Amino acid sequence: MSTIVETAAKPRLVMSRAKAFNVALAVGVVVVLIVSGLTQPEFLSADNLVATVRAAALIGIAAVGMTFITLTGNFVSLSTEQTAVITAILCAMALGAGWPMWAAVVVPLAVAMVIGALQGIFVALGLNSIITTLGAGAAIFGIANVITNSKTIQARVPDPMWLGTARPLGIPIQVWIFVVLVLITMVVLRKTSFGRTVKMIGSNSNTARSSGLRITRAVVASFIIASVFAGICGVLLVAQVNQAKTLNFTGFNIDVVAAVLVGGTAIQGGEGSTLRTALGAIVIAMLTNYMLLAQYEYGTRLIITGFVVGGAVIAFNWVRGKSSS
Amino acid sequence: MTETGVSLLDMKNISKSYGHVQALQDVSFNLRSGEVMALLGENGAGKSTLVKLLSGLITPDSGSITLNGEPRTLGTPSAARAAGIAVVQQEFSLVPTLTIAENLFLGSGDVRGLWTGKRLANLARPLLDTVGLEDLDPRRFVSSLSVGELQLVEIARLMGRNAEIFILDEPTAALSDVEIVRVMQVVKRLTAMGRSVIYVTHRLGEVFQIADRATIFRNGRSLDPVPVSELTIDTLVERLLGRHLGEMYPPRAASLGAPRLEIKDLSTPGLSAPISLTARQGEIVGLAGQMGSGASSVLRSVMGISFTSSGTVHLDGTDITKANRQKAISMGVGYCSDDRKFDGIFQLQSVMKNLSSAAINRFSTAGWLSNSRERSLAGQVASKFAFDESRLPSNAGNLSGGNQQKVAVGKWLAISPKVLLVEEPTRGVDVGARAEIYRNLRTLADEGLTIIFASSDMAEVKGLSDTVMTFYRGHLIRVLPAGEITDQQMMLDVTHASVSSTPTTDAVNLSDEV
C-alpha cells in the first residue's frame, strides 16, 4: 500500500547535474581552443599547450587540495599562499644546509601538514574557517619573515634538482605531478570512505554528525591535504628556481580560489570534483596564455579574465539552479 | 461558529499541473466569512498546492477564483496579500535578531522612515493585545519567545496587515499542548472578529475541536465540504484515505526477549531526577512527553550526544555509558532526531547514499568503498523499510515529507542495529505514511530490534509502544505496559494536570488523533 503521490521526473535532471558541469567546462575549453587556435595559430602548438598546463600546474595543485576544504563546506583557505611560502623557505633552508633531498622535501611537507592540521582542528571545533585561515595566514607570513630575516634563501644545490627540471616523455615533471595528484584525489573522493565523508559533510554536516561520520577527522584531513598540496607547490618552486623568499606566491590565494570556482565546485560544499578544479586552473591559464600571445594590454587581460570567471560562476549557478529547482 | 456566514472565497474547477504531474484536478473550494475550514489530506493530495495558489506563489492552469463575489487572479504574493489572504507559515517567518515590534511591521511597508523602539512599540501594542499577548513587551527580541508565542506574534502580524483569510498550515505541529490551547483560543477569537481561517492539519482531533467545516483532498481532487458536526473520526479517516484505515497501529509484540538496553540511574541535562529503564529485545518503548519534558534527553544521552553526568547504560551487558556517537553506532545503536531536514537526511545526496551513510564501514574495506556492496546494502534497507528501489538514485530532498522520514529512520537499518532510538518518528508525516512507518517499526521489533522512541503525540505512544513511560519537566512520572494506560492518564501525566490546573479539558481531547 504505497501512498506516495509525488511529482516525478525530477531525478533524471538531478542526476545529470554533474554531467552538465563537465559538459559546460568541456565546452568552455573547446571554445577557447577553437577561437584561440583560429586567431593565434601558435597557441595550439604542442609546446605552447604544455607550457600552458605547466603554468597552470602550481595553481592547479593548490586548488585541487583546496577543493577538499570547499567540499566539506568550509569555503576556502586563505592561508594557501603563506603555507606555500613557508614550505618553500624551509625546503630551501634544508637544501642549503646540505640535507639530502628526500629529507628537504619531506620535513617541510610535514610542517605544512602540521600547519594544516592545526587549522583543521580549529575549524572542526566550530571556529569559522575564513577567519581561522585568514589569521593563520597572517601569522605564518610573519613567522616566515622572522626566520628568513627577509632574505632570499638559496638552496645551493649544484645541479638543478630533477624535481624541478625533469621532463619525462618531454612533459615537465610539474605537469606529471599535477596530473597524478588530480587522478589520486579523484579516486580518493569517489572510492574511499574518507572521500564520501568529505562530500557528505559538505552536503549537511549535522546529518553527517548524527550518522556517525567522523567529521573532525575528515575536516582535519581536508585541511591537511590542502596544506600539503600548497606545500608541494612550495617545494616545486624551490626545485625549479633553487631559492625561496617570502614574496614568492604573491596573489596565490585569489588565483587558487578562482580556479576552484571556475571549476564549478559549489561554494557551500558537497558538490564538486578535483578534475573540474584542475580544468578550471587550466582554462584560466589558457586564457592568460592566449591573451599574452595576442599581446593584449595588461588591463584588458584582467578585464577579460574577470568576465570569464564571472561568466563561469553565473553559468554554473544557472545549471545548479536549474537542476535543483 | 457562524454557519450562516456569506461565501467569502469561491474557487471553482481549479486545475494545476507540473509537467505531466497533475497536482490539482478540477478542484473546488469554498470558504465562508467567519468560519474555520479544515483542509485535510495526505501529503501530495494537493493541499499545499492549493495553499501556494492562494498565497500567490503559483497560478492555476484553469478555473476561477472569486473573492467577495468578484473574480480575482492572485498571480503574485503581494497580490494575494493585497486581497487579504495571509499564510501563517509552518516554518516561522519571524526574524530572531529583531524585536517583536520590528517583526510585526517587517515587510509590510506600513511603517515608513524611522523605526525607533518607542514608536514601534506603541504601534505594536494593540496588535499584540488582539492575540492575547497583553503581557509581552514589544521590545523583546523574538529569539527569546517560545514556539507558541512565535505563532501568536505571527498571527498578530497578519492581523496588522488586515488579512481577511488566515491560512494556518499545521500550526500545532511543533507546539506543546498548553500552547496549542492558546493558539486555538486565538483562532476562535479571529473568527469571532469575522475573519476566516483555513486550517491545514494532520491532527484529526483538532478538526473536531475547532473547525466548522472540513474539505478533504485526495489525489489532487477535492471532496465536497462537510460540516464537522456530521463527521466522526471514523468517517473522517475513511473519507481521507478513500478506504478503511483498518488498524492504524500494528498488534503489539506477543513476547519479549532478554533485556537488551539497561539504563540505571541515568542523569543528564534535561532530566531533573535520575531515571532507570530496561528495554527488551523486540520491545518498543514509548517515552511520552511534551517538548522539554526530558523524554528526548534520555535518548540523546544514551547516544552520547549529550553529556551523561551519572548512571550507567548497558547494551547486552556491555557498558556503553561513556560511548560517543561513533562508538554507539558501531555497537548497534541508531538515533534519529526529530528534525530530519536538520540532521536526518542529506537533501542534496541520492537516497542510496543517504541509506548507506551511517554504515560506510559495512561496504568499505580499509577505507575503500565497494559500489556493489553499497548498492546491495541500500537495496536491503529499502526492501526492509518498504521503500521503492527505483527511487534510490533520486535526491532525498526531492522526496515527500513521508518518504524523507522513511529515509531518515530507515537508514539506520543499514547498521543492523540492536537498538533504535527515534525522536518524534512521524512528525509532519501524513496518515498513510504514518501507518506505514508504524508497521515497519513493529516488523523490525518482531525481528528482535529494540526501539525506544520519544513523542509528544500521545496516541502514537499508546498505539505503537509495548511499554509507555511518561515524562513531565524532567521527571519520569509513570512506567506502564501500553495496554494498561488510558489516554486520560497519559495526558494528565505529560501535562501534569494532576498537580497543576492549567490545562483545560480541550487539551485532553487532543489525544484522539488517528
Add this chain to the structure above:
Amino acid sequence: MPKRAKLWLAPLALAAVGLVAACGGSTSTSAASSAAAAPAAPAASSAAAEPAAPAASDAAAAPATMDGGGKSISVFMPSTSNNYLAEWRRGLEATAADLNYQVTVVENNFDQSEQDLQIQQALASGTKADIYVIWPADSKAGVASLRSLSQTGVPTVVANQPPPAEAVPFMTMYAGVNDYLNGQVAGQLELGARDAAIAAGMKLNSPEGNLVEIMFTPGYQASVARHDGFIDATKAAPFNMLASEYSGFDAEAGYNTMSQLIAANKGKGIDFVYAHNDALALGANKALNEAGIVPGKDVMVVGGTCHGDLTALENGQQYGSGLQAARLEGNVVALAVARYFNNDGTVLDGEDSPEPSPEFPATSTAPYKYNYIPNPGLVFSSDEAANKAILDDTVLWGDTMRNLCTY
C-alpha cells in the same frame, strides 16, 4: 523560467559600468600627462638574492672626517619583508652607524595612504628629525607627503626613485639607483652580447637579432625607465624586438613568461633576452634550457639588478648583468646625508654618477641634487673559473660583487 531570460543582461551591465569607467579614464588621462622622464626603481623592487654569504660585514670604511654627532635620520619606507628593501635598510643603517647618525625607520606595507599617515603622525608629534628620508610606497606616488615633509623646513632625501620634475622643488636631494642608467648598461651589455655571438659564429634569426624583454609587473616605473634606457642605448643599432612582456619579480614569474614566449615565438626564434632583473633571467634560463635552447650558446641572456643565485653568471649561461646592489643604495643615502651636513647644507646642482670604485668613497664634499650608485655592467664568459674570479675580485665600495649581490 521567464526570470532566467534576462540573465544575459548581467555581463552587459558589468560591461556598461566598465565602459563608463574606462571612458572617464581615457578622456582625462591625456590631461594628466606624466612628465616624469626621470628614472625610478620600483618599490617592491627588483631583485632577490642569496642569503648566505656572510652577511658581509659592511666593509664600508666610511670617511672618518664626517662625524654626524648623533644627528637623527627619520626614514619612511615600505616593508622590509621584501629582501631588497631589507638589504637597503641594512646598508643605510650600517653606514649611518659608522658616521654616527641615529636612524629611526617607520615601515609601511607598500601602502601609500599608510605612509602618508605615518608622515602626518611624525609631523604632528612636533619632534622633528634632523633629516627625513622617504622611499615612496607606491612607485612615484607620495608627492603630497614629500611636500608636507619639505614644508617643515627639515631637509628631505628621496630614495630609490626620483620624484617627477614638478615635485623636485620639494626634495633636498635624491640618493639611490638610476634605473635609466641601469637600462642603458643592460643595452650596452646586450650590444656586446650580439658582437660576441656573431664572433662566436652564432646564427642569428634576423639581421639585427631577435630579442625578447621580460619586465617587472605592470605599473612599476622602474620597468618604464629601464626599458627606455635600454632602447636609447641600442638606438644606433636596434634589436628586432619580438615581445616586451610584463612578468613579475621572481624566478617563477620569469620561467612562466619565458616558456610562453618561447612557444609564442617558436617560428621566429629568439636570439637575445633582456630580463629586468637576474631573478627573472634565472627563470628565463630554466625555461630556455628546458626547451633545449642553451643560454650562452643558442641565446644570449642579459639581466638587470643582481640577485642571490649567481650560478647562471658563474657557468656563463647569463652573458651579463647590470649589477645594481641594494646595499649600496642604502650606503649612498647615508653618505649623501653626511656630505650634506658636512657642508652646512649645501647641495650642488646636477648629478653625481660615480665611477665604480673598489674603495668606499671618501668624498666629503657637498652632495649633488642626484646622487647615484655606481651600476657597473659585468660580462661573463664560458670560463667558469674566470667568471667566479670576476665575482670575487670585482670589489665595489669595499666589498666583493659576490657579497653585494647576496641578500
Add this chain to the structure above:
Amino acid sequence: MTYKFFTPSLLSRIGILLFLWLAFTALSPNFSSFSNVYSVFEGFAIAGLVAAGVGTTMLVGELDLSVGSVAAVAGIIAVQCTGFGLVPAVLIASAVALVYGLAQGWIIARTGINSLVFTIATLILVRGVAFAMTPTAVLMPMDRIGMSDFLIFRLFIFSPFSLTTICVITALGLFLGYARWGREMMAFGGARNEARAAGLNMRRPIIIAFAISATLAGLAGSLASIKSASAAPFSYEGMLLTGVTAALVGGVSLYGGKGTMFGVVIGVLILRVLTAGIASRGAAVYVEYLATGVILLLVLVVEFTTESPQRRAWSERRAFERQLAAVSVPA
C-alpha cells in the same frame, strides 16, 4: 531579553582595545599624545570607511571582495576630476562607485549567486579597469597638490577626512539601527528565510548593501588618493583584508545579522592602534602581520567561548539553512 548595547562580546573587544592602548603607552609614553591620537584617527578614516562598507555586506550575509579594486578606480577618477574642485571630485568618484555597487548588487540579488564567488570575478575585472584607465601607471595632478592640505588640516584630534568618516559611519550605524530599510537589511542578514516569509523584498537589502560597500570604498579611495595627490592602478590591494579583518575583529559575523557599526569602529581602532603602535616602535611590517593573526585568532576564541550554547545552536541551524538556500533559486 531586551536590547543590550554592550554585549559581552563587544565589551571584550573594548577590553582588547584598551589593553593595546595601555600596553603601547607603557612602551612609549608619547603614544597617548594628541598627535598620535590624531594619527590613529587619520588611519581610522580610510580603514573605517572600507570596514564599514564590507561590514555592511557581511551584515546582510554577503561579502564584497571588490572594494580594493573599486577604491583604486575611484581614486583614479577623483584625481582626474580634481579640476572641478575637491568636493565635486570626491562626489563624482563616489557616484561612479555607487552606480557600480548598485549594478553589482542587482546582479547578485537577481541571480542569487554567492557573492563571495561573484565578487572574486569583479575584483579582477575592476582592477583591470583601473589599469586600462592609467596607461602611464601613476597619475599626479601636480598643479592641484595643495588640495591635500585641506584634508589633513588638523582640528583638535580630527581632520576633515576623519570627521567625514565619523559622520558617514554614524549615519550608516543609525540607518542600520533605526531606518526601515536598515532594519530590513539586518533582518535579511539574520534570517533570510524568515525575512522572505515576512514578505520582505529580497533584492533591496542586497542591492543597498553592495551600493553602500562600493560607495564607501569609492569615498575612501578618492579621499586617500587626493590626500596622496596621486593615484596608481595597483593601489589599495590590501584594503579588502584590512576591512574584513577589522569587521571580524569588531564582531560582525560572516553569516550575517550579527554586529553593529560601533563594533566595526572598535575593530578598526584595534587594528589601527596595533599598526600605529608597531610602526612607532620601528618594527618591521611583518610583526604587524603576526600580531594581526594573533588578534584574529584571539577574537575567534573569545567569540567561541562567550557565545551561549543556544545562540550557537541557532547559528548552526541558520548556517545550515543558508547552505540549503544557496543551492535553491531565489524567489
